[in-house]
Amino acid sequence: xxxxxxxxxxxxxxxxxxxxxxxxxxxxxxxxxxxxxxxxxxxxxxxxxxxxxxxxxxxxxxxxxxxxxxxxxxxxxxxxxxxxxxxxxxxxxxxxxxxxxxxxxxxxxxxxxxxxxxxxxxxxxxxxxxxxxxxxxxxxxxxxxxxxxxxxxxxxxxxxxxxxxxxxxxxxxxxxxxxxxxxxxxxxxxxxxxxxxxxxxxxxxxxxxxxx
Amino acid sequence: xxxxxxxxxxxxxxxxxxxxxxxxxxxxxxxxxxxxxxxxxxxxxxxxxxxxxxxxxxxxxxxxxxxxxxxxxxxxxxxxxxxxxxxxxxxxxxxxxxxxxxxxxxxxx
Numbered sequence: 001x002x003x004x005x006x007x008x009x010x011x012x013x014x015x016x017x018x019x020x021x022x023x024x025x026x027x028x029x030x031x032x033x034x035x036x037x038x039x040x041x042x043x044x045x046x047x048x049x050x051x052x053x054x055x056x057x058x059x060x061x062x063x064x065x066x067x068x069x070x071x072x073x074x075x076x077x078x079x080x081x082x083x084x085x086x087x088x089x090x091x092x093x094x095x096x097x098x099x100x101x102x103x104x105x106x107x108x109x110x111x112x113x114x115x116x117x118x119x120x121x122x123x124x125x126x127x128x129x130x131x132x133x134x135x136x137x138x139x140x141x142x143x144x145x146x147x148x149x150x151x152x153x154x155x156x157x158x159x160x161x162x163x164x165x166x167x168x169x170x171x172x173x174x175x176x177x178x179x180x181x182x183x184x185x186x187x188x189x190x191x192x193x194x195x196x197x198x199x200x201x202x203x204x205x206x207x208x209x210x211x212x
Numbered sequence: 213x214x215x216x217x218x219x220x221x222x223x224x225x226x227x228x229x230x231x232x233x234x235x236x237x238x239x240x241x242x243x244x245x246x247x248x249x250x251x252x253x254x255x256x257x258x259x260x261x262x263x264x265x266x267x268x269x270x271x272x273x274x275x276x277x278x279x280x281x282x283x284x285x286x287x288x289x290x291x292x293x294x295x296x297x298x299x300x301x302x303x304x305x306x307x308x309x310x311x312x313x314x315x316x317x318x319x320x321x
Contacts (some may be wrong), residue, residue, distance in 0.1 A: 051288075
């Protein structure tokens with residue numbers, strides 16, 4: 001079985017729920033356009049319908065058909081995306097990550113400052129930060145129960161767009177052109193692509209190559 | 213055959229949590245916060261509006277010190293006390309400005 005790249009997106013319930021779902025769905029959709037096999041789904045283990053509660057979205061990308069369809073959680077995430085930076089203080093987000101994985105954080109704080117809050121940061125192969133709230137501070141707060149599903153802004157608007165641009169550049173898994181076809185806010189995605197900050201850590205036995 | 217329950221998911225018999233207790237350590241929700249309410253004791257008039265408006269009873273009065281006390285373990289950062297305070301003694305400060313004050317959990321609650 002070919003290597004399945006697992007992506008876990010951490011977010012907060014209701015206030016940033018739609019953005020994180022867009023990150024997982026749009027990234028997987030862009031990979032599908034390049035002939036990859038994908039899975040993307042929401043919060044199967046968490047209760048997301050409470051304001052500010054930490055919750056997860058998942059995506060999986062592989063070159064061959066994915067044979068783990070009945071597993072609803074990513075046990076060994078290669079890429080962890082943090083939509084709201086305070087989450088790294090309260091949750092062990094790197095749980096199960098293989099040596100040399102990638103952490104993408106939406107924050108305007110320096111990388112060294114964020115690493116202070118991650119006691120198990122030595123497994124990381126790279127950490128990337130993008131100031132998505134500064135680039136596009138739009139969030140879809142929706143209390144109607146539709147979870148942003150009827151939002152007229154479309155997929156990949158708001159803070160999801162810069163995060164997707166940053167992920168696209170750092171992971172190199174999808175092409176920017178394909179991502180631009182999926183999401184609605186292409187200008188913010190370009191800014192996220194250009195303004196992402198990356199710090200790599202040397203991991204001799206790691207099979208990952210983050211950053212271009 | 214008995215059902216095997218993981219240690220971290222165990223609850224007392226009948227799923228009844230020990231009561232009455234002032235603080236229920238099984239339900240710590242400090243990692244829900246994005247911002248933290250920080251009180252200015254000079255400005256505070258001890259009107260107890262924050263005490264009355266907090267949905268999780270995170271504000272209490274410390275008689276010895278004659279000031280309001282904030283319970284960081286259960287505050288979810290809803291900012292109701294900040295909006296309700298008549299003298300603006302409470303302000304919202306991002307949680308990442310502080311090194312401590314959040315319980316680091318392995319799983320989301």
